[in-house]
Amino acid sequence: xxxxxxxxxxxxxxxxxxxxxxxxxxxxxxxxxxxxxxxxxxxxxxxxxxxxxxxxxxxxxxxxxxxxxxxxxxxxxxxxxxxxxxxxxxxxxxxxxxxxxxxxxxxxxxxxxxxxxxxxxxxxxxxxxxxxxxxxxxxxxxxxxxxxxxxxxxxxxxxxxxxxxxxxxxxxxxxxxxxxxxxxxxxxxxxxxxxxxxxxxxxxxxxxxxxxxxxxxxxx
Ligand code: C5P
Numbered sequence: 001x002x003x004x005x006x007x008x009x010x011x012x013x014x015x016x017x018x019x020x021x022x023x024x025x026x027x028x029x030x031x032x033x034x035x036x037x038x039x040x041x042x043x044x045x046x047x048x049x050x051x052x053x054x055x056x057x058x059x060x061x062x063x064x065x066x067x068x069x070x071x072x073x074x075x076x077x078x079x080x081x082x083x084x085x086x087x088x089x090x091x092x093x094x095x096x097x098x099x100x101x102x103x104x105x106x107x108x109x110x111x112x113x114x115x116x117x118x119x120x121x122x123x124x125x126x127x128x129x130x131x132x133x134x135x136x137x138x139x140x141x142x143x144x145x146x147x148x149x150x151x152x153x154x155x156x157x158x159x160x161x162x163x164x165x166x167x168x169x170x171x172x173x174x175x176x177x178x179x180x181x182x183x184x185x186x187x188x189x190x191x192x193x194x195x196x197x198x199x200x201x202x203x204x205x206x207x208x209x210x211x212x213x214x215x216x217x218x219x220x
Pocket of ligand 1: 101126181
C-alpha cells in the first residue's frame, strides 16, 4: 500500500523537531528524527576512537550500517546505553554535521531511515528528507527562521536545562553548521523543488502546526 510521508527539512534550530513530532502526534503517524541518527553515529564513532574525517569514512559508514539503535518511550538507546542527553549537546550537533558530510555515511543510513516509513504514515525531519530519502513524499515543508530567532530559541532551551551558553556563541555555532550542511557535495541542505516554504520567525508552534495540517488537508 502507499504509505504517506510528510517531510520537514530546514536549517539548525529552526524548530523542525518540535513541529514534525507534533504533526505526527496529531495525525497518529510515526516520527523520524533523522538528525538523531547522525548524532548517534558520531557518538559511536567517537567512542570507538575514530576521528570524524575522510580518513575514517568507511569505518564510520560500517558502524552506521549496523547501529544498534532503538527509540523507546522518547529515549534513545545505543546498545544498552541511554544516549538521549549525550546526543543533544552542541558538540554532538557539530560532530553530527562532520560525519554527515561523509558520502559513505549518508549512504549507509538510507535504508534505516526509509524503514521508518510504516502505516499509517510518517513525518520525517532533517536536511534531505524531501530531496533524497523520501523524494515521492506528498508534502514537503522547508522550515526556516532568522538566525537571530534560532539562536535565541536554542539559548532558552539550553537555559531551561541549566546549560550555560551565550546567544552570540550559539549563533556562530549554528551559522557554522548551516554553512557546512549547505556547502557539502552530497545531499546539501536546500529546499526540494516541490517544497512549501514556512518561515516561523514570527509564528508560535501552534500556528506552524496548524499551517502544516492545513496543507496536508489540502493534499487529501
Ligand atoms: O537536526 P539535527 O541538528 O539533530 O542534525 C544534526 C546534524 O546532522 C545536522 O547539522 C546535519 O549536518 C546532519 N543531518 C543531515 N541530514 C539529515 C539530518 C541531519 O545531514 N537528514
